[in-house]
Amino acid sequence: MSDANREHLRLMMSRSYKYIRLEWNEEMAAVRVSTCVKPIQCYSLAAMAELQRVFSDIAESNGLVRHYVMTSDVPGVFNFGGDLSLFVLLIRARDIESLSLYGRRCVDLVWWMENASQLGVHTTVLVQGDTLGGGLESVMPFHKVIFERSAQAGFPEVLFNLFPGMGAWNFTIRKSSFAVANEMILSGRLYTAEQLQRRHLVDLVVEDGEGEEAIQTVLHAVHPRLRGTLAALEARRKAAPITHESLMEIVNQWTGAAMQLTDRDLRLMERLARAQVRKAGGAHDGAVEEIKRIELDRAWGEERTGITEWGALT
Secondary structure, three states: OOHHHHHHHHHHHHOOOOOEEEEEEOOOOEEEEEEOOOOOOOEOHHHHHHHHHHHHHHHOOOOOOOEEEEEEOOOOEEEOOEOHHHHHHHHHOOOHHHHHHHHHHHHHHHHHHHOHHHHOOEEEEEEOOEEEOHHHHHHOOOOEEEEEOOOEEEOHHHHHOOOOOOOHHHHHHHHOOHHHHHHHHHHOOEEEHHHHHHOOOOOEEEOOOOHHHHHHHHHHHHHHHHHHHHHHHHHHHHHOOOOHHHHHHHHHHHHHHHOOOOHHHHHHHHHHHHHHHHHHOOOOOOHHHHHHHHHHHHHHHHHHHHHHHHHHHO
C-alpha cells in the first residue's frame, strides 16, 4: 500500500460518525458499514449524509477499496426505509421542496451503488431482520444480497396510498421481472427470505446467526476473480440499463403523489412510525406486525362495504 493510500485509509476510518460504524478488512480491502440510526432505524437525512461521506471517500480512494459490505447493528431490523415522521411533517407543512430534496438524496445513494462496479468495488449486503420500503429498495442495487432466514421484507407504501419511489420498480424489474415488481409493489405484501429468493431478489438465504460466515464466504469467493466479476457486472448494466434520469422522474412522481395524501393516509404513516419506534426500543411488536394489522383492518373494511352493497342490491 502506498503512503498516499495509507493516509487516505487513515482519514476515512478516523472520521467521526453518529449513525454508522466502519470496519476495515486489510486482506480483502473491504470497508464494512454497520448502521444504527436513532430513534428509528431508517434512512434519515443525517444518516444518508454520513453514508454519502463514506461513498465519497471510497470513490476517492484510487482503487484502495475493493469491497463494500453493509449490515445493521440494530437487532431484528435491517432498515425501515423512508423517514415516515419527516414525510408527515413535510406533507402537512406543504413543503414540497424539502420532500423533493429527500427523494434526491435517496437517489444519490442508490445511484452510487448502481455505479460501484465502475469504481472497481463489489458490494455485499447482509439483511438480518425486517426491511421495509426504502430499506428493501436500498438492498436491490447490491451485487450480492444475503438474507438470514427469519428476515422479512416488502413494499408496504400502497397501504397509505403511496409507492416506493427510489428505485424499487427499476431494480425489481431488472433483477426479477415486471410481473414480480407489479405483484410486490401493488400488493403491499410482506415476503419471507425464501419467497424473495424464489423471485431472484435475494442471492443467498442462510440460517439465523450464520450471516457473518456467509459474508466471509462471499468475499473469499469473489475476491480471487474480482476483475472478471466486475467486468461482467458492468456488462450486465449495459445490457439492462437503469438511468439516472428515470430514477429522478420517478422521484418527482413520488413527491407529487405524497403531496396528495389525505389525513387518513398520514395517520396510517404515523401509526407505522410509532410501531417502528417500539421495535427500535426492543419490543417484539413492531412495524411488520402493524402492517399486518393495517392489512387486516382494510380487509374487514372491504368485507363490510361488500356486505352493505349486497344488502342494498337485495
